[in-house]
Amino acid sequence: MRILIRGAQVIDPGFLEGRMDVLVQDGRIADIQPEGVLKVPSGNDVTIYEAAGHILTPGLIDMHVHFREPGQEYKETIATGCRAAAAGGFTAVCTMPNTSPVNDNGQITRFILSRAAEACGVRVYPVGAISKSLEGGSLSEFEELKEAGAVAVTDDGEPLMNSLLMRRAMEYAGELGLTVISHCEDKGLAHGGVMNEGTIATRIGLPGIPNAAETIMVLRDIALCELTGARLHIAHVSALESVRAIREAKRNGIPVTAETAPHYFTLTEDAVREYSTHAKMNPPLRTQKDVDAIWEGLRDGTLDVIATDHAPHSPVEKDVEFDQAANGIIGLETSLALGLRLVESGVLSLTGLIEKMSTHPARILGLASGLKIGAAADITVIDPDRVWTVHADQFQSISRNTPFDGWELKGKAVLTLVNGVVIFKERLETGS
Amino acid sequence: MKKDILEMTSLSVDEISLILDTAERMKEISERPVKKVPTLRGKTVVLYFYEPSTRTRTSFDIAAKRLSADSISLSGSTSSMVKGETLLDTARNLEAMRPDVIVLRHPSAGAPHILAKALSASVINAGDGMHAHPTQALLDMLTVRQHKGALAGLRIAIIGDIAHSRVARSDCEGFVKMGASVILCAPPTLMPKGIESYGVSVTFDMNEAIDGADVIMMLRIQKERQAGFFFPSEREYSRRYGLNLEKLKSARSDVLIMHPGPINRGLEISPDVADGPHSIILDQVTNGVAVRMALLYLVTGGTRNADSD
Numbered sequence: 001m002r003i004l005i006r007g008a009q010v011i012d013p014g015f016l017e018g019r020m021d022v023l024v025q026d027g028r029i030a031d032i033q034p035e036g037v038l039k040v041p042s043g044n045d046v047t048i049y050e051a052a053g054h055i056l057t058p059g060l061i062d063m064h065v066h067f068r069e070p071g072q073e074y075k076e077t078i079a080t081g082c083r084a085a086a087a088g089g090f091t092a093v094c095t096m097p098n099t100s101p102v103n104d105n106g107q108i109t110r111f112i113l114s115r116a117a118e119a120c121g122v123r124v125y126p127v128g129a130i131s132k133s134l135e136g137g138s139l140s141e142f143e144e145l146k147e148a149g150a151v152a153v154t155d156d157g158e159p160l161m162n163s164l165l166m167r168r169a170m171e172y173a174g175e176l177g178l179t180v181i182s183h184c185e186d187k188g189l190a191h192g193g194v195m196n197e198g199t200i201a202t203r204i205g206l207p208g209i210p211n212a213a214e215t216i217m218v219l220r221d222i223a224l225c226e227l228t229g230a231r232l233h234i235a236h237v238s239a240l241e242s243v244r245a246i247r248e249a250k251r252n253g254i255p256v257t258a259e260t261a262p263h264y265f266t267l268t269e270d271a272v273r274e275y276s277t278h279a280k281m282n283p284p285l286r287t288q289k290d291v292d293a294i295w296e297g298l299r300d301g302t303l304d305v306i307a308t309d310h311a312p313h314s315p316v317e318k319d320v321e322f323d324q325a326a327n328g329i330i331g332l333e334t335s336l337a338l339g340l341r342l343v344e345s346g347v348l349s350l351t352g353l354i355e356k357m358s359t360h361p362a363r364i365l366g367l368a369s370g371l372k373i374g375a376a377a378d379i380t381v382i383d384p385d386r387v388w389t390v391h392a393d394q395f396q397s398i399s400r401n402t403p404f405d406g407w408e409l410k411g412k413a414v415l416t417l418v419n420g421v422v423i424f425k426e427r428l429e430t431g432s
Numbered sequence: 433m434k435k436d437i438l439e440m441t442s443l444s445v446d447e448i449s450l451i452l453d454t455a456e457r458m459k460e461i462s463e464r465p466v467k468k469v470p471t472l473r474g475k476t477v478v479l480y481f482y483e484p485s486t487r488t489r490t491s492f493d494i495a496a497k498r499l500s501a502d503s504i505s506l507s508g509s510t511s512s513m514v515k516g517e518t519l520l521d522t523a524r525n526l527e528a529m530r531p532d533v534i535v536l537r538h539p540s541a542g543a544p545h546i547l548a549k550a551l552s553a554s555v556i557n558a559g560d561g562m563h564a565h566p567t568q569a570l571l572d573m574l575t576v577r578q579h580k581g582a583l584a585g586l587r588i589a590i591i592g593d594i595a596h597s598r599v600a601r602s603d604c605e606g607f608v609k610m611g612a613s614v615i616l617c618a619p620p621t622l623m624p625k626g627i628e629s630y631g632v633s634v635t636f637d638m639n640e641a642i643d644g645a646d647v648i649m650m651l652r653i654q655k656e657r658q659a660g661f662f663f664p665s666e667r668e669y670s671r672r673y674g675l676n677l678e679k680l681k682s683a684r685s686d687v688l689i690m691h692p693g694p695i696n697r698g699l700e701i702s703p704d705v706a707d708g709p710h711s712i713i714l715d716q717v718t719n720g721v722a723v724r725m726a727l728l729y730l731v732t733g734g735t736r737n738a739d740s741d
Binding site: 191197198199200201202203204205206207208274275316319320321322323324 | 518519520538540541542543545546560561562563564598601624625626627629630660
């Protein structure tokens, strides 16, 4: 089985850039040559894709998703989540541990991986829980989690309020080579808030969460990172002051990395005005000033990664009173197009975007990635000019909780390969 | 009139005037020996209260009955809510029974908007979370208008727990819309961010709020607020922000004292002030019935004089 992808603009940040032909054979990248140099292989096991005008990149990696299996399969299974990922151009995802039961032991990790092995082929990297049952009481067994296949640990969704436990987690995980991913939120300061604190929250009568609820914990975790020397990754940064804190930490050589999500660089708290529960997430959508700071953080490298925080919920959790609604939105099938808006606005170069959506997540988690000859053929082909309308009801994901339904976006994955196998293809011409 | 009365934001100056003028005419019905007109005969009004309320619910109930509507009262504890039914499902089930008006009191901001979008019946917001309490604002405005003749140019001081008060928010919007100026006073912990966007001014000094005010509206302080560390003690709150005869000395001689109730005697207002000559707190309650009669009449499409039958 061989695949030749012809004439795409190939971008592997810091490694390759130019119009090239890519040959895939036996699941690996067999050759990459400037356009027209490669001899068209003969034989009837060859599929040729004409990708002129398209962009070919190392497979995109979303290092922050919630697939709801085990426990809430009516929202998303590993199989449907993987299909959504493939359709969004992702070849790998990191699944957060807040399943039911929680992924705090090797058995659950192995279960997730066995389900993933039966899915469409997207690589699933489970993230284990820092604390047992995410209760903040005691550490999960990190070595067992790692042996079973976990690539990092986090208590995402449940902020770890006990600083001593966080310190120990970082020390212990650091020695095992596991990255600690932190959901930064001071629960006490958030005080039951359900949206960003400010004029809009006041006007529509909802309790607010100040930026400081996030930033305080970003600063705490940076301090612990400096203390322990362990690798720290800050999840879903939303606030201006957090960007500032991370920038300063990096300047001081502290080994911290950080991600933000498409909604934090695309939307403001204004989206909540009509009590839209599809604009409810934690951390909440902030103000234009924060969006500007996120843009600046992406531009200057303070924010290393774009991850979706893909959080499927059904109407049972979303078609209710705003303060009763669950937090989170899905993002796998809109992330790339929203990222391309940053390229359109000049915030990021195309190469910069691919770094944030592939190269950096791979580096942070120690995963293989890149278009090297002999490497596993995890490849995403993007049509940057395709204009399409978001129809949530046509998503691969089971859930429809997106604030971007009906938006017209530009740019779409048209071919996704994992291990040289096509796991998603849409309107891409084959040649001979 | 609009199908729904959800918040002051969506009411125009003309609509507010029409409601207040209609309420003025309704008031007379409650003065009669036989306090009932057949205007809304055959109309069904559902009073759906997810939160405990005595005053507002009774007020709506009396208003509906004085207009001969059939009113049905449902409360959080007797309704399907305890059986786990969602608000939307409850609403659809109610709608299937063809009510004309649903009056909703709910602890979640925006809950009446969910109903209004889903139903063809009129929805009247009887208080949603910290968001809005438009019928209270309208009865407050009616009461002030009766005593002062007009609203434009008046200075209204609202003092107390602004942060958690739907009454404060709706009053701010209503009074400002009608040309009054509003000054808010609370400890900084109970003054919500961006409240100035209503076009009101803000002070932390009670004397400044009282000075020159035509109306002083005191807000209830909820005792459980101490759990959020909003103020050190009831004693200190009362000393700094409670209204008593001593503080009232610096007020205008014709100042009106109001309170949406229920009052905490001795906490935000001393008994001698609550019961004193400046107090129009019970007029507010009387006007509440008239305003709610007017709203029920107007949202069900009333154009004739309600008392002409």
